[in-house]
Amino acid sequence: MSQFSTAPLLKTKTVTIRDIVCNGECRHRSDEECAHRTSLVYPYRGVFMRHVGRNDTVAEANQVLFFNAGQGYRISHPIEGGDACIDLAIDESMLEELTPKEQAQPGPPFSFRRQRRRIDPRAQALVALLRHGLRRNVAETLEAEILALTLVRRSLGERTSHAAGASAGRQKLVDRAKLVLSSDLARRWTLSEIASEVGVSPVYLTQVFQQVEATPLYRYQLRLRLARALDLLGQYEDLTALGLDLGFSSHSHFSASFKQSFGQTPAEFQRAAQLRRR
Known part of the structure; x- marks a missing residue:
């Protein structure tokens, strides 16, 4: 039985949104995986660890994680219960336009400098509105696209998100x-x-x-x-x-x-x- 289930919620020329659920049965580090595209991942249930080289990140509902295309990573579940996340990918040119220059690696291709940022409550509410609306087929496509772009903008804003800086x-x-x-x-x-x-x-x-x-x-x-x-x-x-x-x-x-x-x-x-x- 697969540990993952993936439900496509929206796919347009602008935005692709998936709901990914992992049962978390594997507690140790997974085999290395590779991100096929750059995306923003919003955990909304449970917790997992993402390991990129020597960099470890706790993924929980107060954070957005950045997955860069071509970057290898491993996943582990230190806590029972698994996790669930919204995976959001947008057109690369639009992502570059939305991302402050200091948060992006010198390109191309486009990639984020950091592994994560802490998001604010309004961003968390946008994640919930998107997921509930698309899951229940009550969100119109245009509405969902605009909510998604608003979420990305808020997740990257210097006043509406926070990049932890510490040893x-x-x-x-x-x-x-x-x-x-x-x-x-x-x-x-x-x-x-x-x-x-x-x-x-x-x-x-x-x-x-x-x-x-x-x-x-x-x-x-x-x-x-x-x-x-x-x-x-x-x-x-x-x-x-x-x-x-x-x-x-x-x-x-x-x-x-x-x-x-x-x-x-x-x-x-x-x-x-x-x-x-x-």
Whole structure:
């Protein structure tokens, strides 16, 4: 049985979008694979590690990963449960136009300098709108193309995304903390518990995480929970149950956090994405 399933969601002259799900049965590093085209990959469920040479990247819902055509990589799953991602490829000339010069390798062919960027909540919402809309056949082709270009622009914007800058040692420490958070999104972790899992002091962990990701550890956890909520909204009628299942203390806490991040309450997002009847 294949570990992967791929569902084509959209293919036009401008944009190709695929929904890729991996069951994560293989925990060790895969054989080397090669990207056949340059694309942006948005994890929306679960977590995996992408290994490019000596560079390791934790792939989770707060990140966009860049896969450059012809670049070899390996995948591993340090946490059970597998993962799911949206793979988005756009016309190369348009991608060059959308990408700030400092983020691209001197070409041709076009390729990204970095392995990943942290995206903002609005970009996460665009990923969910695209996936839900195309999966349910409610998004028009033109609408989906424009949403996709908006998502790429936002994912590369200097004000709407963040490129972590840190030594390899500090990045690995932060990545270990991300894996701890991702291992149980609903758990109400304490700082000392996470620090103990990572193997450093609580003070050092908070300082390094803030320096590398430019956001506090607690907010990073909140955004992982909210990204999971975006994924699950189509499966829940009882939004109070969804919030509690994701570790929120109450429906009001869940709803307020969701609206602060995405500009809509969970119920409003459900209606906007046509995930439930009005």
